[in-house]
Amino acid sequence: MPSDNQVPRTRASLILRLRNHDDLCAWRDFVEIYQPVIFTTARKRGLQEADADDLTQEVLTRVARSIDSWDPDPKRGSFRGWLATITRNLVIQFFRETNRRPWTGIDSRIGVLLDDSSNESMHTEEFDRQRERQLFSWAARKVQSRFESKTWQAFWLTAVDGQPVASVAVQLDTTKAQVYVSRSRVMSLLKETIELTKFDSVIDRGTQ
Amino acid sequence: MTDHNCPKDRLPMLIQDELSPQESGHILAHLEECSSCQRELETLTADATWWTRTTRALSGVAVDDRSQLPSPDQSFCSVDALLEGDRPGDPPAASSQAISALLDPPVHPEMLGRLDEFDIEEMIGQGGMGIVFRGFDRSLNRPVAVKVMAPHLGANGVARKRFAREAEAAAAVVHPHVVPIYRVNSSAKRPYIAMALIDGRSLQDYISQNGPLETKDVVRISIQIAAGLAAAHRQGLIHRDIKPANILMEKDVRRVMITDFGLARAIDDVAMTQSGCLAGTPHYMSPEQVRGVDIDHRSDLFSLGSVMYFIATGQEPFHAESAFAVLNKITHDDPSPPRSINAEIPETLDRIIGRLLEKVPADRIQSADELQHLLTQYLAHLQAPQRHAQPRVKGTRSKRINVLKRFCWAIEAVVFFFAIWWTVFFTPVSPPESNEHKNADMLNSREGSEHYEPEHNEEGGREELAHPDSHN
Numbered sequence: 001m002p003s004d005n006q007v008p009r010t011r012a013s014l015i016l017r018l019r020n021h022d023d024l025c026a027w028r029d030f031v032e033i034y035q036p037v038i039f040t041t042a043r044k045r046g047l048q049e050a051d052a053d054d055l056t057q058e059v060l061t062r063v064a065r066s067i068d069s070w071d072p073d074p075k076r077g078s079f080r081g082w083l084a085t086i087t088r089n090l091v092i093q094f095f096r097e098t099n100r101r102p103w104t105g106i107d108s109r110i111g112v113l114l115d116d117s118s119n120e121s122m123h124t125e126e127f128d129r130q131r132e133r134q135l136f137s138w139a140a141r142k143v144q145s146r147f148e149s150k151t152w153q154a155f156w157l158t159a160v161d162g163q164p165v166a167s168v169a170v171q172l173d174t175t176k177a178q179v180y181v182s183r184s185r186v187m188s189l190l191k192e193t194i195e196l197t198k199f200d201s202v203i204d205r206g207t208q
Numbered sequence: 209m210t211d212h213n214c215p216k217d218r219l220p221m222l223i224q225d226e227l228s229p230q231e232s233g234h235i236l237a238h239l240e241e242c243s244s245c246q247r248e249l250e251t252l253t254a255d256a257t258w259w260t261r262t263t264r265a266l267s268g269v270a271v272d273d274r275s276q277l278p279s280p281d282q283s284f285c286s287v288d289a290l291l292e293g294d295r296p297g298d299p300p301a302a303s304s305q306a307i308s309a310l311l312d313p314p315v316h317p318e319m320l321g322r323l324d325e326f327d328i329e330e331m332i333g334q335g336g337m338g339i340v341f342r343g344f345d346r347s348l349n350r351p352v353a354v355k356v357m358a359p360h361l362g363a364n365g366v367a368r369k370r371f372a373r374e375a376e377a378a379a380a381v382v383h384p385h386v387v388p389i390y391r392v393n394s395s396a397k398r399p400y401i402a403m404a405l406i407d408g409r410s411l412q413d414y415i416s417q418n419g420p421l422e423t424k425d426v427v428r429i430s431i432q433i434a435a436g437l438a439a440a441h442r443q444g445l446i447h448r449d450i451k452p453a454n455i456l457m458e459k460d461v462r463r464v465m466i467t468d469f470g471l472a473r474a475i476d477d478v479a480m481t482q483s484g485c486l487a488g489t490p491h492y493m494s495p496e497q498v499r500g501v502d503i504d505h506r507s508d509l510f511s512l513g514s515v516m517y518f519i520a521t522g523q524e525p526f527h528a529e530s531a532f533a534v535l536n537k538i539t540h541d542d543p544s545p546p547r548s549i550n551a552e553i554p555e556t557l558d559r560i561i562g563r564l565l566e567k568v569p570a571d572r573i574q575s576a577d578e579l580q581h582l583l584t585q586y587l588a589h590l591q592a593p594q595r596h597a598q599p600r601v602k603g604t605r606s607k608r609i610n611v612l613k614r615f616c617w618a619i620e621a622v623v624f625f626f627a628i629w630w631t632v633f634f635t636p637v638s639p640p641e642s643n644e645h646k647n648a649d650m651l652n653s654r655e656g657s658e659h660y661e662p663e664h665n666e667e668g669g670r671e672e673l674a675h676p677d678s679h680n
Contacts, residue, residue, distance in 0.1 A: 061529045136265035159259060160266045165246075177239035180246050184223045184253040190262065191254045 029197055031060065033138045037130040038087050044126055045091045055094060059086050084127040091123075139193040147186055150174065154182035214238070214245050219252055310339070310356050310398050324393065326354055326402060342405060345390065351405040352390060356398055368399050375401045377445045378469035385436030387456065387467040403467070408459045411519060412452035420522040420550060423557055424590050429455075429464050430516050431583045436466045437512065438576035441505040445469060448503070450511035451492040452518055491524040495539045495567050506569040509576060513564025520557065521549040525565060539567070542606050556586060562604040571605045 038059050042052035063083065144152055150172055157168045158179060169176045215235050221227050222235055239245050250259070311321025311328055320328045326343040332353070333340035341354045357371060372394030379389035379401075391402040411429070415421070421429070433455060440447060447454075447469050454468045494510035496503045517525040525543035528534045537543075543565060547558045560582065566572045573579045588596040602608070 065529055132261065132265045136262060140266060156266075159262055162263060162267075175236065175240055176246075177236040180239060180249055181222060181236065184249050185225065187253045187258070187262070188223055191258055 029138075030063075033134050033197065034083065034131070035060065037127065037134045038083070040130045040134075041084075041087055041123075041127050042091055044130075045123070047091065047094065051094065055087070055090050058090055059083070062086055080128070080131055081124070084124050087127060088123045135194055135197070136190075139190050139197075142193055143186065143189050146189065147182075151182040151186060154179045155186035158183050159187065214242060214248075216245065216248055219245065219249050223249070223253060323354060323356070323398070323400060324391075326352055328354065343402070345402070352402045353405045354400055354402045356400040368394055371399055374469065377443070378440075381440045381443060381445060381469065383436050383439035385432045385463075385465050386439060386469070387465045406456045406458060406465060406467070408457045410453045411455040411457055411464065411515070414457055415452060415519055415522060421519050423520070423552065423554060424587065425462070426516060426520045426557065427583050427587045427590065428462065429519065430512070431580055431587065432464050433466060433512055433515070434576045434580035434583060437505075437508055438580055440466075440469060441508070441576050446503065446505055447508050447511075448497070449492070450508050450515060452515055455515065490534045490538075491526060493535070493538060494569075496569065498535045498538050504569065505576065506572050506574065509564050509572055509579065510566075510569075512576075512579070513561050513572075516557075516561050516564065517543065517546055520553055520561065521546050523549060542604075556598055556601055559601040559603055560586070562607065563601060566605060568605075 035056055038056045039052050042055045043049070047055060063086070147155075153172060154168060154174070157163045157171070158165055163171075165176050165179050169179045172179070215238060218227065218231070218235055222232060222239075225232075227235065239249065311323055314321050315327065320330060320341070322328060323341075323343065325347050326345055328341045328343045330342050331339055332342045339356050341356065343352045343354045344350070345352050357368070372392060375389060375392040375394075378386075379392055382388065387403050387406060389401055389403045393400050420426075433450070437447065437450070447466065449468060450466070454466060456465050456467055457463070458465070490498075492511045492514045494503065494507040496507055514525050517523075524534075526534050526537040526541065528537055545558055546553045546561050547555070560573070560579075563571075563573050564579070573582065582599055582601070585596070585599040589598045603611070
């Protein structure tokens, strides 16, 4: 269950917006966040850069093609779970296909990929880790320009770098209270930005 | 600190910056000492999971306040194929720091900055080539659109020279249907062009919102584009990137203007050699552009054909899931005839579009002038069919070949049936007059068989009588 005061029923709305292929803002957000997620996941599974690129394009193409038929009902799984599965299947397919070619020499790797039953959860974990990273850095990029440098630093040094508020206050030549308020303001907007994407169905938050 | 003194109900407003300076100063003083309020502030902002997620997700991401966070990998190229007509793979929104680095400080606090004689008011767009600002030309007292080349492209000397060359060529085209260019600056620091600010939207946006246009409007707009192209072609300038997003439609008035002559593609070429991938939408490229061979003005005519197809049907002629598939279709497939998508499109318009979308440039309508002339004649016919004859337009090459093929089949079929007829009726074992006898014989024999029928029936009757016995 979502622990904050969000209204769950609005959660899937960005996916619904993606169904409108002309909603470029929705698509832009989607691609900005998920393109690096898919790309990095594919790279971590051992694909070359160019292959990972192709694979990323293929995943996004499939999303564009089948978003209309995607069921936003959380009982049937989350959107990001769906994406992770598409990515995983394509990675396996990639190795299967290249394995037929004698010169690649990655037979051992495909064995691991296809046989290891724990692989699916490993893949999903990796995908989720990448997604979380991209989602937050995407939101941070959007939010950063809206704040003065000092406000931003107060947030970054305490919330991300984990430095004590008191020392950051000294460093930035300001008061502790100001540091607290600054980082709350940034955090508030960061959270709002992430929640506004609403890429994920209700079920997503429960697992965070 | 005691709890009842804590101004906890004011904390949400403090976060939202909605308090008066006095009150916020007061609360800040309290917050400085009160650890309970410090915790409260944190919880109010976001629960603990948010804070830990933030730490986990962002730690290790290098950042300082002067530069942006590292942008996500930009190698994803053909997203346009997914996202029809725009460039969503573009870099994320430029930060205010990045923008102010491009501009001189403003003379007026409400302005964003200054660029030579232009006051920059706001950013109105961002694309693969750079940032577009709305500005104001102080000396000439008119609004302008200023396109500043993206710094990473500006750093490339070849790109900059090409940019300048194309822009200067484009500036020389003066025509009511071409967006006028006021100034070209190819300095190393921030190359830019200033052009007229068109109050309106692109054909792409218009069609996306309103659907395909009526035939008369399609023809009228196409005449204007053809006229603008003809003016540029006369000066030896090829646009290279005719697409609905580059045709601007003025508000209210049904006048369109072509923008970005030669520019987008000049930039794309550089972007492509740098990253090995194609920016921009591939839907309107000509087959010769796809193949990367030399192009001439007839490439623009192909693209214009695609634009006409799009505004008449609401669909791109070559539509596929990925950019690669689109390019493949452009070079190999014949598009479905516009009439098959929108039955209201008359045969003549269908043919004109088909003649522009010929794969081989020599098969196309040969010049923008010729097209403009043809369309003007056609518009006159559409407006007053009694007074103006319909222009005659040849079908496409493949259509003509089809017609020829069908004609051949028809002849073959006729010959074949004639041959059969001949074999059946004119394989005379007997002379022609015996034919009647033969027919008469057949008639007789049938009559004869009828004569025998009662007998058969009697037999059958007998059999029938026999059956019940056998069954019993």
